Every structure is written in structure tokens, then in C-alpha cells.
Amino acid sequence: MRGAWFQRYSILPGFWGSLGLSMLYLSLIVLVPLSAIFLKTASMTWPRFWSAVTSPAVVASYRLTFGASLGAALVNAFFGFLVAWVLARYSFPGKKLVDALVDLPFALPTAVAGIALTSLYSENGWVGRRLAPFGIHVAFTPLGVLVALIFIGLPFVVRSVQPVLEGADREIEEAAASLGANRWQVFSRVVFPIVRPALLAGFAMAFARALGEYGSVIFISGNMPMRTQITPLLIVAKLEQFDYAGAAALAVVMLAASFVLLLAINLLGSYSRKFMESP
Amino acid sequence: MKLTALLMIAVGAASLSAGAVRLLNVSYDPTRELYQNINAAFVKQWKAKTGVDVVISQSHGGSGSQARSVIDGLQADVVTLALAYDIDAIAEKAGLLPKNWQSRLPDNSSPFTSTIVFLVRKGNPKRIKDWNDLVRPGISVITPNPKTSGGARWNYLAAWGYALRQSNNDESKAKDFVARLYKNVPVLDSGARGATTTFVQRGIGDVLIAWENEAFLAINELGKDKLELIVPSVSILAEPPVAVLDKIAARHGTAAVAKAYLEFLYSPEGQEIAARNYYRPRSKEIAAKYDSQFPHLTLFTVDEVFGGWQKAQKKHFDEGGTFDQIYQPGR
Numbered sequence: 001m002r003g004a005w006f007q008r009y010s011i012l013p014g015f016w017g018s019l020g021l022s023m024l025y026l027s028l029i030v031l032v033p034l035s036a037i038f039l040k041t042a043s044m045t046w047p048r049f050w051s052a053v054t055s056p057a058v059v060a061s062y063r064l065t066f067g068a069s070l071g072a073a074l075v076n077a078f079f080g081f082l083v084a085w086v087l088a089r090y091s092f093p094g095k096k097l098v099d100a101l102v103d104l105p106f107a108l109p110t111a112v113a114g115i116a117l118t119s120l121y122s123e124n125g126w127v128g129r130r131l132a133p134f135g136i137h138v139a140f141t142p143l144g145v146l147v148a149l150i151f152i153g154l155p156f157v158v159r160s161v162q163p164v165l166e167g168a169d170r171e172i173e174e175a176a177a178s179l180g181a182n183r184w185q186v187f188s189r190v191v192f193p194i195v196r197p198a199l200l201a202g203f204a205m206a207f208a209r210a211l212g213e214y215g216s217v218i219f220i221s222g223n224m225p226m227r228t229q230i231t232p233l234l235i236v237a238k239l240e241q242f243d244y245a246g247a248a249a250l251a252v253v254m255l256a257a258s259f260v261l262l263l264a265i266n267l268l269g270s271y272s273r274k275f276m277e278s279p
Numbered sequence: 280m281k282l283t284a285l286l287m288i289a290v291g292a293a294s295l296s297a298g299a300v301r302l303l304n305v306s307y308d309p310t311r312e313l314y315q316n317i318n319a320a321f322v323k324q325w326k327a328k329t330g331v332d333v334v335i336s337q338s339h340g341g342s343g344s345q346a347r348s349v350i351d352g353l354q355a356d357v358v359t360l361a362l363a364y365d366i367d368a369i370a371e372k373a374g375l376l377p378k379n380w381q382s383r384l385p386d387n388s389s390p391f392t393s394t395i396v397f398l399v400r401k402g403n404p405k406r407i408k409d410w411n412d413l414v415r416p417g418i419s420v421i422t423p424n425p426k427t428s429g430g431a432r433w434n435y436l437a438a439w440g441y442a443l444r445q446s447n448n449d450e451s452k453a454k455d456f457v458a459r460l461y462k463n464v465p466v467l468d469s470g471a472r473g474a475t476t477t478f479v480q481r482g483i484g485d486v487l488i489a490w491e492n493e494a495f496l497a498i499n500e501l502g503k504d505k506l507e508l509i510v511p512s513v514s515i516l517a518e519p520p521v522a523v524l525d526k527i528a529a530r531h532g533t534a535a536v537a538k539a540y541l542e543f544l545y546s547p548e549g550q551e552i553a554a555r556n557y558y559r560p561r562s563k564e565i566a567a568k569y570d571s572q573f574p575h576l577t578l579f580t581v582d583e584v585f586g587g588w589q590k591a592q593k594k595h596f597d598e599g600g601t602f603d604q605i606y607q608p609g610r
Contacts, residue, residue: 124482140466222466223424225606237426240343242368
């Protein structure tokens with residue numbers, strides 16, 4: 001039976017049709033443009049590819065891009081969870097407004113965010129002026145990159161965690177409490193496991209979004225070689241100098257690394273879900 | 280970046296009559312105001328001469344990314360870019376015009392020139408007079424990234440050329456000088472306009488290295504009470520070139536009007552408009568008329584000092600070039 005490999009639970013017909021259409025759609029929208037990048041690098045020889053993707057400035061940019069993205073996603077996972085918690089569990093005047101505010105980083109053109117953050121955090125900016133006496137410089141340092149990435153990544157965690165928190169059955173928590181669990185135990189043993197897959201998904205999205213971010217970062221980072229250049233900027237720099245293959249080579253490295261990382265996070269998420277289902 | 284694709288329609292749609300000819304001029308960042316004036320004058324002149332309406336659209340952005348758009352298929356009838364290297368790339372990669380394009384119009388196909396000067400805060404508190412003041416410890420210099428900005432490449436080569444003159448053409452001394460200069464750069468913006476914003480609006484840095492026309496524009500717009508123009512002893516002669524893209528113009532049937540458009544830039548009227556927009560005219564008469572406007576300084580060309588743009592690009596800005604080297608760790 002050809003169906004042995006596929007799980008067909010649905011009582012509605014149309015599995016093959018919808019699968020075919022989904023695959024066609026994904027191929028056209030995702031796979032074809034991405035494979036064009038790989039084709040472009042095929043014009044390079046191995047040594048050229050290797051030297052393009054391992055030059056010192058490029059390696060420094062990987063460190064910043066992946067490091068700051070990971071840091072921003074971690075910060076967002078914590079504070080995003082907090083925001084989702086507050087929005088899901090409490091009601092207070094202006095809650096609808098706060099709720100809408102969360103989505104703003106989605107809608108704001110990232111260049112606008114970058115310029116606004118830079119103006120705030122540069123040494124004569126409103127916030128930067130107050131931080132400078134303590135020796136804290138945000139704009140034009142790696143810290144600035146982190147700030148920009150935190151800004152654009154926040155909604156992902158909130159929006160993936162919030163519905164799960166809202167849908168969670170409060171009676172389980174009450175049952176746990178009546179069985180003698182203290183508050184920390186209720187949170188760590190009951191609430192958190194329910195939310196964990198959603199939190200991981202939000203974390204993965206925030207991380208992925210940060211890896212690809214360009215517009216806001218180039219304004220606040222200062223783009224100093226070896227220090228505050230992100231990999232997407234180096235890709236643009238290569239394009240400006242008509243080095244298409246070199247730009248594609250960097251893109252390939254970014255793509256491969258992101259794919260592996262996201263796959264790992266997703267596997268972690270499904271492991272966590274299985275863990276939930278069979279205690 | 281997406282803004283570069285936005286076309287600014289210079290002439291209102293009202294004049295779009297049936298017989299109108301359309302022309303697309305793909306240019307670089309600071310020429311916006313210049314070509315608005317040029318287009319208005321040319322449209323009038325062409326109408327009077329031939330009775331045909333021309334509608335000229337302008338597109339602006341970083342010179343390199345504009346060239347890339349054209350290579351990737353933007354239907355430009357003429358290109359007016361910041362450096363010859365970018366038009367060379369169009370000839371080489373897309374074959375839209377012959378490789379000897381630069382010899383087809385007078386003066387290396389550059390109807391006007393510009394140079395690189397300094398912009399400092401009012402009163403020049405750090406007493407910056409010449410290039411060697413930029414490498415003093417504690418001076419903060421604003422210039423864009425030469426990897427992403429055409430204007431920044433002129434800045435870089437101007438500093439390099441100055442250092443060569445000071446050291447009797449000692450290349451290692453020149454490299455050391457430029458490395459010290461870039462040590463004083465706290466932010467590398469990706470384009471010339473971005474650098475101007477950083478310096479003027481955000482108030483970062485003691486000195487901005489800028490196009491002469493950008494510097495004049497910034498002073499005029501922000502008032503003479505905030506900024507001051509400083510002219511170094513020597514600088515580079517920036518020759519922004521223009522060219523018709525033969526293949527596209529032939530397809531559009533605009534070859535004649537495109538050629539006339541570029542020739543108009545060399546006419547007394549075109550030269551006068553250029554001078555009024557702070558570009559140095561080639562015409563001796565117009566240059567004499569606007570003599571008091573432009574500071575006098577010694578200017579060297581890319582061909583004289585660097586042996587042309589192809590060589591300069593390869594040596595300084597390509598992967599592993601001098602610009603990459605001065606940022607290597609351990610320096």
C-alpha cells in the first residue's frame with residue numbers, strides 16, 4: 001500500500017490534492033529562490049568559496065549575528081513570557097491598548113525602528129546621555145545590535161505563548177494546589193510544561209527573525225569591520241561591488257546554519273510535546 | 280534599499296500627451312536637486328526645438344546599488360553615476376553599452392566635477408585645517424563605508440592621495456596614515472546621506488568628509504550658524520560620469536533624445552545649472568563666472584595617482600584589499 005508511509009486520518013477527501021498544492025506552493029515561494037542562491041555559488045571554486053566565507057571580517061560577523069540573535073531571543077523568551085502572562089492572566093485598564101502595542105514591532109518599518117533607537121541611544125540621545133556617565137555605550141556597539149534585535153523579536157514570543165496561556169485549563173492548577181503543591185511547584189510542574197512548546201516555537205521565530213534582520217541593525221550598529229558588522233551587511237557590501245557569487249556564498253552559510261539551528265529547536269519542541277503527552 | 284526602486288516622477292502626469300517620449304535617468308544619491316532643475320530646462324528646450332514632449336523620470340540611490348539594478352534589468356535610458364567603475368560594471372556584466380563608453384563624450388564623459396571637502400562644527404572648535412588633522416588622537420571623523428558607498432571611495436582615495444604626496448609616494452606610509460584616520464571613525468554609515476545625517480542631525484563626530492556639493496547643501500539648509508566648510512590643501516578631482524545605455528535606448532526608440540539630454544549637460548545652460556547646484560562646471564566661461572563660489576585647491580585625479588578605477592577598486596576595496604587590511608586585528 002502506498003498509503004502506508006502517509007498518515008491519513010481525515011474523513012474529508014482531498015489529501016493528495018492539498019498535499020500536491022502545498023508542495024507546489026512551497027517550491028515556488030521558498031525552494032526556487034533559495035536554490036537560485038545555491039546555483040549562484042556553484043560558479044565558485046571550492047578554495048574561493050572557502051576563503052570568501054572564512055575571511056576574518058566575515059567570521060567576526062557570524063559571531064555577532066548569531067550571538068546577538070541568540071541573546072535577543074533569550075531575553076525575549078523571558079520578557080515575552082512575562083508580557084504574555086500579564087496579558088493572559090490579569091485584567092487592568094488599558095489592557096487592549098497594551099495588547100495592540102505588542103504587535104507594533106511587526107508593523108513598523110525596521111529602518112524607522114533603527115533610526116529611532118539610534119537617536120535614543122546615541123551619546124547625545126535621550127537614553128544614551130544618561131547611560132554614558134556609567135560607561136555604558138549602546139549605539140554603535142554590539143550592545144546596540146542586541147537592543148535592536150530584542151525590539152523586533154518581542155511579538156513572536158508573546159503571540160505564541162499568550163493563546164496557550166489563555167487556553168490552559170485553570171482547574172489543573174487548582175487541583176495541583178489542593179493536592180499540596182506550593183506556588184513554585186504549580187508553576188514549574190504544571191504551567192510551564194504546558195507552555196514550553198509554544199515558548200520554544202516563539203523563541204525559534206524570534207531567533208530566525210533576528211538572524212535575517214537588516215534594516216534596524218545597520219543604523220544602530222555603526223557597521224565597524226570586525227566589531228559591529230552583521231553578516232547581512234557584508235552580503236549587501238559584496239553586492240554593491242558586484243561580487244554576486246561572494247554574496248551568495250555568505251547567504252548559503254547563513255541559510256545552512258539557520259536551517260540546522262531551527263531544525264534543532266523544532267526537534268526540541270516536538271520532544272517537549274511528546275514528553276507532555278506521555279508523562 | 281527598497282526606496283531606490285521608487286521612481287521620482289519629475290514631470291507631472293498632466294503633460295503625458297500621446298506623443299510624449301519617456302526617458303529614465305538612473306542616478307546616485309546627492310544629484311536629486313540637480314537633475315530636477317536640469318530636467319525642467321531640457322524638457323522646455325526639447326519641446327521648443329522638436330515639438331515633442333519628453334517626460335523624464337529620475338531614480339536615486341547609492342551608486343553601486345543603482346548600477347546593480349540596471350544590470351538586473353531596470354530600464355534606464357541614461358545613467359549618471361558617482362564613479363566610472365559602476366558604469367564599467369554595467370558595460371561588462373550586462374553589455375548594455377560598449378566598453379569604450381567613457382571616450383564617447385568630452386572630459387571623460389563627466390560634464391561637471393566635484394571634490395571632497397570637510398564639514399566641521401561652527402567656529403571649528405577642534406581646529407581642523409587639513410587631512411593630517413584627521414589622524415590626530417581624539418578627533419572623531421565621520422565617513423561612510425567605502426564597501427557600500429561610492430562617495431566614501433572618493434573620500435578614501437583622497438586621503439590616500441594626500442598621504443602619498445606627503446611621503447614622496449611611500450605606499451606603506453600612506454596605508455599607515457589611512458589606517459590611523461579610520462581608527463578615528465566611530466561609525467561607518469552605508470551611504471553618503473546616512474553619514475551626513477549622523478554628523479548633522481545626531482551631532483556625532485568633529486568632522487564629516489563629504490562631497491563638496493553635499494557640504495554646500497547641508498550648510499544652506501541648516502544655516503551657517505551651525506556648520507562650517509573647511510577646504511584641505513589638496514583633494515581628489517571627483518568625476519561623476521554619464522552615459523547612454525545604447526541597447527535600452529534603441530529598444531525604447533529614445534537614442535536621439537537620450538544623447539541630446541546628455542549633451543545638454545555640456546551646454547552653457549546645463550553647465551550653469553550644474554554650477555548653481557555646486558557642481559564644478561567644465562566650461563571655462565561658466566567656471567569663471569562662478570569662480571568665487573568654489574574654493575581653490577590642488578586636485579589630483581584617480582587616473583594620475585591610482586591608474587584608473589579598475590586598479591583602485593582591486594587594490595583598495597575588493598576582498599582582502601587595503602581597506603580590509605587596515606581593520607585586521609593586531610593593528
